[in-house]
Amino acid sequence: MAETLVKLEDVSKSYWRDSIEIPVLHHINLEILTGEFVALMGPSGSGKTTLLNLIAGIDRPSQGRVIFEHEDLSTLSEGDLARWRSRHIGFVFQFYNLMPVLTAFENVELPLLLTKLSRAERHKQVETALAIVGLADRMKHYPNQLSGGQEQRVAIARAIVTDPDLILADEPTGDLDKQSAEEIMDLLAQLNKDFGKTITMVTHDPRAAEHARVIHRLDKGELETA
Amino acid sequence: MKLLKLIFRNTGRHKLRSSLTILGLAIAVMAFSVIRYSIDAWYSGVAASSPNRLITRNAISIIFTLPLSYRDKIARIDGVTGVSWAQWFGGIYVDAKNFFPQIAVDKDTFFDMYPEYIVPTDEMKAFLSERNAALVGRKLADRFGWSVGDPIRLTGTIYPGEWDFVIRGIYTGAKETTDETQWFFRYDYLDERMRKETPVRAGQVGWFIIWINDPSQAAIISEKIDRLFDNSMAETKTETEEAFNLSFVSMASSIIIGLRIISILVIGIILLVLANTMAMTARERVPEYAVMKTLGFRPVHIVGLIFGESLFIAILGGLLGIVITLFPVMPLVRTALGHFFPTFPLSVVTLILGMSSAIVVGFLAAVFPTFKAVKTPIVDGLRVID
Ligand SMILES: Nc1ncnc2c1ncn2[C@@H]1O[C@H](COP(=O)(O)OP(=O)(O)OP(=O)(O)O)[C@@H](O)[C@H]1O
Ligand SMILES: [Mg+2]
Numbered sequence: 001m002a003e004t005l006v007k008l009e010d011v012s013k014s015y016w017r018d019s020i021e022i023p024v025l026h027h028i029n030l031e032i033l034t035g036e037f038v039a040l041m042g043p044s045g046s047g048k049t050t051l052l053n054l055i056a057g058i059d060r061p062s063q064g065r066v067i068f069e070h071e072d073l074s075t076l077s078e079g080d081l082a083r084w085r086s087r088h089i090g091f092v093f094q095f096y097n098l099m100p101v102l103t104a105f106e107n108v109e110l111p112l113l114l115t116k117l118s119r120a121e122r123h124k125q126v127e128t129a130l131a132i133v134g135l136a137d138r139m140k141h142y143p144n145q146l147s148g149g150q151e152q153r154v155a156i157a158r159a160i161v162t163d164p165d166l167i168l169a170d171e172p173t174g175d176l177d178k179q180s181a182e183e184i185m186d187l188l189a190q191l192n193k194d195f196g197k198t199i200t201m202v203t204h205d206p207r208a209a210e211h212a213r214v215i216h217r218l219d220k221g222e223l224e225t226a
Numbered sequence: 227m228k229l230l231k232l233i234f235r236n237t238g239r240h241k242l243r244s245s246l247t248i249l250g251l252a253i254a255v256m257a258f259s260v261i262r263y264s265i266d267a268w269y270s271g272v273a274a275s276s277p278n279r280l281i282t283r284n285a286i287s288i289i290f291t292l293p294l295s296y297r298d299k300i301a302r303i304d305g306v307t308g309v310s311w312a313q314w315f316g317g318i319y320v321d322a323k324n325f326f327p328q329i330a331v332d333k334d335t336f337f338d339m340y341p342e343y344i345v346p347t348d349e350m351k352a353f354l355s356e357r358n359a360a361l362v363g364r365k366l367a368d369r370f371g372w373s374v375g376d377p378i379r380l381t382g383t384i385y386p387g388e389w390d391f392v393i394r395g396i397y398t399g400a401k402e403t404t405d406e407t408q409w410f411f412r413y414d415y416l417d418e419r420m421r422k423e424t425p426v427r428a429g430q431v432g433w434f435i436i437w438i439n440d441p442s443q444a445a446i447i448s449e450k451i452d453r454l455f456d457n458s459m460a461e462t463k464t465e466t467e468e469a470f471n472l473s474f475v476s477m478a479s480s481i482i483i484g485l486r487i488i489s490i491l492v493i494g495i496i497l498l499v500l501a502n503t504m505a506m507t508a509r510e511r512v513p514e515y516a517v518m519k520t521l522g523f524r525p526v527h528i529v530g531l532i533f534g535e536s537l538f539i540a541i542l543g544g545l546l547g548i549v550i551t552l553f554p555v556m557p558l559v560r561t562a563l564g565h566f567f568p569t570f571p572l573s574v575v576t577l578i579l580g581m582s583s584a585i586v587v588g589f590l591a592a593v594f595p596t597f598k599a600v601k602t603p604i605v606d607g608l609r610v611i612d
Contacts, residue, residue, distance in 0.1 A: 084522075111521045
């Protein structure tokens with residue numbers, strides 16, 4: 001029986017705009033086990049990104065608790081939460097979000113600048129990460145010299161380079177053509193299978209969701225597990 | 227700091243915008259330095275004054291004279307080791323715009339009081355032996371292309387008529403602050419003609435120069451001199467040469483205040499320019515900062531990135547400003563101002579002030595954008611792209 005990596009206990013989330021409450025998530029209970037590949041599906045506006053952000057510790061629930069390996073994230077200060085993210089979370093965005101002024105290599109190296117690793121150690125890790133995503137020959141390229149699929153692979157390399165416990169991906173194939181999307185999904189599936197990475201991914205695409213072993217559906221902020 | 231590379235690359239991202247901002251800063255630092263230099267020029271006389279010299283003038287105003295007969299009374303006061311005198315001439319050389327100071331001085335004592343005016347021995351001998359001889363400063367001679375032996379005619383204003391002189395010597399300054407723009411001639415030449423033409427104006431001097439060996443006694447000696455002439459026809463006011471020169475500067479105080487205000491405005495304007503650049507930059511990078519925060523970068527890193535970029539631009543601008551000030555600009559300004567003021571090198575203090583202003587501007591310009599970038603929640607920063 002696999003261990004629980006993340007546990008959401010009765011999590012609700014509302015946003016406040018001009019003193020109007022916008023309820024987004026309602027009493028969510030969710031467990032993500034170590035080694036799982038979870039897909040989070042649901043219509044637009046159902047709160048998928050919001051949920052992912054709560055798990056990533058870049059946003060805080062209005063109510064309820066997010067527990068990561070027995071640690072309640074709400075007890076961490078902003079600074080500690082930032083340090084926690086750099087150690088435990090790898091995040092992949094829909095629009096890649098690479099630094100345009102940094103090369104593929106430097107983008108992947110960026111999260112390692114927060115570690116105590118030496119230059120040589122960092123370089124070795126970056127090269128490994130880029131080799132895993134199949135871009136060892138594109139290290140010196142800038143983002144605008146890469147295709148969308150390649151950019152997303154660099155972003156995945158950036159997410160795995162610190163060897164995080166949990167990879168979170170928000171519609172990682174949402175902006176890609178079918179072929180590239182398929183390659184990215186294969187890559188994520190491989191990270192899960194061969195490297196044992198726990199992955200939680202938001203997607204609209206039912207074919208993409210097929211790679212996942214668990215599928216959760218969100219609808220109007222309510223969770224149902226398929 | 228490992229993020230230095232990111233700072234440099236970010237600065238180079240909008241080349242035109244960064245270059246224009248740097249150029250703006252450079253021009254501001256240059257303008258600031260030139261204005262400060264001009265202010266310093268007004269004070270050059272003060273800077274060149276000696277603590278060993280006191281100046282005694284008419285208590286009412288410098289435009290009123292004192293009887294030459296005061297000399298002996300002043301000389302008898304304890305602590306006074308030398309007395310000389312001088313009078314402002316105010317003549318015109320060819321055209322009024324060719325202004326330069328012309329001062330009638332006692333041929334025997336004046337140059338002992340001013341050892342910083344260096345006159346070659348044979349030229350001094352010639353000056354002493356010819357009544358209408360003149361000794362002129364190096365810069366003044368250069369300005370009009372004069373050399374020793376040239377006959378020069380000045381038209382009097384305070385002392386009407388045509389006055390003929392022969393340049394018998396050219397003095398140079400011992401220090402860089404020494405004024406080399408003056409025209410000295412013999413008081414006895416002036417006085418003799420007054421005796422003939424307007425006897426009431428004979429035997430009158432503009433001011434006395436008093437040498438004291440102990441500058442700490444300046445106040446007491448000044449007091450004693452002025453006490454001597456209390457209740458006389460011409461009461462005196464004695465002060466250190468520095469205070470005397472400062473009183474001339476204060477006559478121009480509104481100009482100087484204006485210049486100081488402009489120098490601050492220049493810095494204020496460039497602060498707005500850089501602040502605008504940094505605000506634009508930081509706004510464009512909101513999603514990037516959000517991504518960096520997601521990766522685990524903390525406010526201190528964002529602060530470093532924005533301040534780093536702002537200070538980098540400011541320092542480049544400041545350095546460029548110093549370079550353009552020193553090379554193309556300063557030589558032109560020195561030549562232009564040199565006709566009216568003893569010129570002197572641009573002070574290091576001015577350059578340091580210019581550079582520090584640029585750095586302060588770089589610092590201030592980063593405050594608001596940094597505050598915003600740090601305060602923006604990650605989720606809001608990320609949503610900007612969607
Ligand atoms: N930072 C925010 N401030 C205010 N409202 C927000 C914020 N983030 C999300 N919302 C609102 O919360 C609701 C859910 O948003 P969320 O982005 O989680 O949906 P989603 O399921 O990811 O949608 P999509 O598939 O379009 O990405 C939406 O109505 C959205 O407008
Ligand atoms: Mg979303």
